[in-house]
Amino acid sequence: MPLKLSYTSHTLQFKFDARTSRGAIREHKVYYISVFDEQQPEVVGVGECAPLAGLSIDHRPDLEEKIKEAVAQVNAQKVSLDAAAPLPKELNLAEWPALYFALETALLDLRNGGSRILYKTPFSRGEAGIPINGLIWMGDAAFMQELISKKLKEGYTCLKLKIGGLDFGQELEILESIRERTPADCLTIRVDANGAFSPQDAYKKLERLAKYEIHSIEQPIKQGQHEEMAQLCAYSPVPIALDEELIGVQGKDAKEQLLDKIKPPYIILKPTLVGGLAASAEWINLAEQRSIDWWMTSALESNIGLNAISQFTAQHDITIPQGLGTGQLYHNNIASPLQIKNGELWYEQESGWGDITSIKN
16 A cells, blocks of 8 residues: 655744844744555654754745645655655655655654664664763853853763854853863863854954864854855864755755865754755765765754654764754653763663654644
């Protein structure tokens, strides 16, 4: 029998105002896509479609209509899904990377028995953790200092600070206070500007940041300014990681052109934003060919999406902390085996999964 689809929506509620240089986020609407065979309806693969406002190219008013269209096409057998094959081109998902990721991971889950075990690795068996960075959201100085102290007590050896929303002098003071307590050989610091710097002032700010032995800065200027970003990557005293720059870049040729033009030290991969796991794997391959390092980051998905990204990440030889610590952000997340211990993400099978059919918005 052919495979069938269904979907449900869920509005995730943040425990606090999650602030970036683009503003505060209080809630995040996501869609869970389920795929199953009518002959075995109890075996269900689940994926998450969770585009971000202001970032994802498919955060659009007609997203749910596109989901309904895909469900109708498959259920009417106008398009056939195969758990062992790539998604069919007839679904026309090039402009819908978050939906592609959801369907791709739902099929992968179904292929593996609908157990939320997408890849069999030491991580998914609960034998190894993934080192992650502790995320410090923007807020007033007292709020950020409180978060920093909490993360250090929890055993993190890498912190990532959102910057660009406060007075830059205040942000430097926060970095200085961290370094006074914890030297660079004990704590790695990353910062994420989310494009908050202008090309005119970026280099001077990067020089001032370098004083605090920063591991890297994500997206110091807005995406799409390739000449300026290439210059910054060439001369910045703080290594630059491309993040938003990768959004909407599709096809091997376009990816190669971007990497060859800008020559970044790092790229950051968010499957929801770049078009799924296969697209992320292509970025990784192209980056490694050019001696560009990378890490994976979740994009505020619930535990369904975070699980898929984490298990994909665990297949690789991980040498630096990943950005996979967002599972604790919500009041109403899906219960999962994902747990953080001493700055690492673990999959503890005995914890079990919550039922997405019982969620309440």
